[in-house]
């Protein structure tokens with residue numbers, strides 16, 4: 001067994017998840033986990049950069065600022081849990097996705113948060129830039145969660161779906177198959193709508209959505225978006241499902257109440273997940289969406305399948321994504337390929353990630 005730190009900050013920009021795991025070729029045990037706040041000024045800078053034109057100077061500076069933020073939170077985590085850094089083999093740093101464009105002529109997936117800054121400030125080796133090699137091999141560079149879901153849940157020996165509902169949502173089908181893709185938007189539009197209309201960061205337990213009524217015309221129009229009909233491999237992000245996308249969808253629905261729109265967006269997330277789950281005996285949910293009880297209730301009602309969270313299998317649903325990057329760092333350090341070509345469409349499985357020594 002060897003110890004690895006995993007660091008994830010996803011598309012919701014709600015916080016930085018940090019974990020310490022003990023890993024070998026058969027298991028990944030979570031030893032410590034915590035979430036640290038995202039600097040609000042940096043969050044605004046990231047959102048602005050995704051929306052607007054920028055400069056090379058700003059990109060370079062943001063890379064360092066995010067690196068500083070990750071490093072200071074990793075150091076706080078190390079102090080809090082009295083971790084002996086000599087015992088940590090490496091940090092798996094996902095970085096902040098700024099742009100994910102795997103389908104263009106010059107495809108790329110860009111995560112910022114300088115590995116050199118993190119290695120220098122923590123004095124631990126860092127593995128980052130996990131997605132570029134898969135993209136270079138013709139893959140989507142996402143989602144990577146299915147490989148870890150397979151590592152952890154394949155031993156259940158039944159047809160299950162593992163559904164990660166973060167800013168975006170992705171599904172993994174395991175059992176007599178190994179499939180996975182991003183189903184589309186998870187919480188990103190729900191968070192945006194409740195923030196714009198009610199000033200809240202998210203719809204706690206889905207209660208605002210529950211107070212509204214789904215508008216079937218708006219739902220049908222949104223479900224008609226070509227992303228949902230597209231066949232795997234497919235992945236998506238904030239460059240696609242964002243406030244501009246929503247504004248366009250709402251053009252002919254100005255008269256709807258805020259609660260009805262929240263209800264319709266929640267239904268969109270639930271339906272686009274459920275339509276991807278064929279031949280499944282059990283749904284296991286993780287990510288922040290697992291705490292949206294109304295969303296989980298809708299997924300259970302629409303699918304007629306038992307819904308659990310990864311907590312029921314001893315894996316904290318809030319920290320599974322960070323565990324993925326601790327495990328991917330373990331795979332990189334041991335020069336093992338990651339089985340993802342079935343998921344991402346890459347022409348081969350590769351060793352993923354770039355190592356920056358301390």
Ligand SMILES: Nc1ncnc2c1ncn2[C@@H]1O[C@H](COP(=O)(O)OP(=O)(O)OP(=O)(O)O)[C@@H](O)[C@H]1O
Nearest residue numbers: 010011012166167168187202204205287288291292
């Ligand atoms: N109690 C709750 N009720 C409803 N929604 C919740 C609750 N707690 C968290 N969430 C939702 O979960 C989101 C955060 O999820 P998570 O941390 O998995 O996102 P992420 O890491 O950015 O995702 P990803 O990288 O997978 O897109 C919040 O923005 C919010 O929408």
Ligand SMILES: CC(=O)N[C@H]1[C@@H]2OC[C@@H](O2)[C@@H](O)[C@@H]1O[C@H](C)C(=O)O
Nearest residue numbers: 097100142143144145168182235321
């Ligand atoms: C490009 C990017 O950062 N994608 C994230 C995002 O968040 C969820 C979904 O969209 C998934 O594709 C991915 O993250 C997880 C960890 C993954 O690679 O499986």
